Amino acid sequence: MRQGTTGDGGLSLVERRKAALRFEIACAAVHLFTSQGVAATTGEQIAQSVGISSRTLWRHFPTKESCVLPLLTAALDFAVDRLRHWPAETSLLDFFAETCRKGDLPAATPEILDLIRMTSTEPALRAVWLQAHDDALPVLGGLLARRSGADSGDLRVTVHAATLNGALRAAVEDFARRYADRPDAADAELARCLDAALRAASEGLPY
Incomplete structure (x- = not known):
């Protein structure tokens, strides 16, 4: 050992x-x-x-x-950990919906929400936030590659990982912005933000 x-x-x-x-x-x-x-x-x-x-x-x-950084990576670490337990027969959207339904989302503490709101006005904190997501990108890409049987360097996998990464970030930022004055906002609101972001991501580019 x-x-x-x-x-x-x-x-x-x-x-x-x-x-x-x-x-x-x-x-x-x-x-x-x-x-x-x-x-x-x-x-x-x-x-x-x-x-x-x-x-x-x-x-x-x-x-x-x-x-x-430890506060900014908490939600990402949770998402990565959950994806490691993603059943083969379940779609990504259904998997996250089930996760939300069970109430397994990490706690959105006032400190985390305050911090995420500050990343929109403080460039140095924004850099740390974006770096956290940039560091998570190859991890998400590896999980999606194993899921699909593709190479982790495959362009489609990279794009899908970036899309998922962006959806997770947008969902958390949207939740922090919407409920700035509601520190007691329930998991259901966070789940709705996450679901809306993932559904938007699953649409692709319908423009």
Whole structure:
């Protein structure tokens, strides 16, 4: 067994603690960004609010804006994980509809919604958001390639992965925008945004 991992292939205690700290840093960064602005916030302030040194913060994240990455990738990580359990006989649209029906969607916390709304007005945060989706593109492409039996470099697979990626991003952004004043918005609203985005993507280019 590789050192630092658990026997069942899950995260080791050290890795879980690291992930928890990164998530705590992300939440603290969003709180400071929303309360005093991105430009006025320093990495030192983020570190202080979590109770760690600046040196520790910079070991985890290269910039203050990148501190929010764990929150921005949460929904993408969820989507990728769900797609790994996509039954062969079920269409993509039906699979996500069933996922939504079961209420398995990740929690849309106020911190995540605030952050996603800020990506539309803060260029540095927008860059982190788009980078998160760009990093997810080859992963989605690999899953679709295995599903179809095509090569991951196939142009059709790449286009389909980009379409799915864009639909997921648009759905989350639409939900964050629509329910800015409703922090208690239910999973049903998020499910509707996701369903509408995926249905639009499945139409192709009807222009």
